[in-house]
Amino acid sequence: MNPEAIQRSFDGSGLRCTPQRYAVMAFLLEHNRHPTAAEIFEAVNRVDPRSSRATTYNNLRDLVKAGLVREVAIEGRAARFDAKGMQHHHFICDRCGNVEDIKWYDVPRPGPGSLGKRVLRECELIFRGLCTKCAPRRASR
Amino acid sequence: MNPEAIQRSFDGSGLRCTPQRYAVMAFLLEHNRHPTAAEIFEAVNRVDPRSSRATTYNNLRDLVKAGLVREVAIEGRAARFDAKGMQHHHFICDRCGNVEDIKWYDVPRPGPGSLGKRVLRECELIFRGLCTKCAPRRASR
DNA sequence: ACTGGTTTTTAGATTATGTCTAATGTGAGA
DNA sequence: TCTCACATTAGACATAATCTAAAAACCAGT
The missing domain is CATH 3.30.1490 (Dna Ligase; domain 1)
Structure with a gap:
């Protein structure tokens, strides 16, 4: 999925395309590693712009609610996330x-x-x- | 599953049949409600003998490891447990x-x-x- | 019954994961 | 430009689960 497609998917769900939200989505799309929230937080913050922990969680939640991302619960471990390609x-x-x-x-x-x-x-x-x-x-x- | 069968299933897994452990297993077997650990803890403590929170968690873990109980992780909520009937x-x-x-x-x-x-x-x-x-x-x- | 070793239980501290709050920032449309 | 809903933030808070260290229960062998 290219940048414009991400934009469009956000638009379609009534979500603004902020740098922080975009970073989360882009990261999920280019890694099918099913990262945890903590990993995503760390990864998007290795490059600018800085995003807070709360924002990462907020955005993940928004993306899941919008149906763009899937959350996978795992016994005894942190949940993992997965762009629904x-x-x-x-x-x-x-x-x-x-x-x-x-x-x-x-x-x-x-x-x-x-x-x-x-x-x-x-x-x-x-x-x-x-x-x-x-x-x-x-x-x- | 009757009391002796529970005994036997514990024996088969090398687990002692303690009152606390038995209470957890019996509760799971007679309720197919898929309770959380907290609910199980509360339920087995409504009747004697008293069992601590740590023990409830320990026993649930042992039973899962022994394959007698299944743990179901759920996004954003506590895990639920389920006797494998x-x-x-x-x-x-x-x-x-x-x-x-x-x-x-x-x-x-x-x-x-x-x-x-x-x-x-x-x-x-x-x-x-x-x-x-x-x-x-x-x-x- | 006593001894020694293993398993189990326990209360409470601790960790891990995620949410909330209240203040601040941002941007699209009137 | 003004406004207002949407976003972000730091840090406090909540919840679920695990860990710790000590005591208790239990078993096997004597």
Whole structure:
């Protein structure tokens, strides 16, 4: 996604394109590392303009609410963030907690019988195990 | 699951069957409400014997490590716990954060091509939307 | 029953993560 | 230019969970 596209996605969600917000989005788009809020904060502050911690959290929240970014909660660790580019599934490493993308494929939805009156918005598949780096030393945590 | 079965499942994992640990497991088994650690702590302490907060957390961790209990991380909220009885999927409410069980059905696994050298342990499906209680007032958070 | 070693529990301090507050800054439209 | 809603900020605050160090419970072997 290029700068203008980021602009446009902000416009479409009624979000101003501030330098701080732009920096967060741009960082997420050019790293599919699924960083934590703390990592994003640090990264965008290694280059100007300076952004505060509160602003980083505010912007992440706004972007998630706008549907431009996905938040991934992980047991016992900080949440991770992920620009919603192409659809994909997630692989979460038991050992290091890193999140990696798995090529998207379609998932069968539950029958209306088991959903009842619930309103389904999305449906995500999460794989767990050991990532490429951790698999060799199949250690405990 | 009856008391002896709980005993046996503890034995099988090398965990002593202490009153505090038993209380946690029994509570999880008789409520499929997916309570938070705080709720479990409060609940087991409404009846004797008293269990401390640290012990509740310790025991939950032990049970998760032993594979008897599942932990479900939820964005912006406390983790929830779930005795692993029958296999099932999870529905997480966008509005109230409650977790509900969805009848299990088999999920296609990714091809070995997209997994690479990763070691797959499990594969869970998470549905999001509004639960039965929240669907009527389809509000924002 | 006593000993020694392991596991478990405990209260409270501590850490980690994220949110809130109140003041200040910024920019788009009248 | 004025105005007002939106953004940013530093630091206080809140919440969830973990850690620490000491005491207690438990078991196996004697």
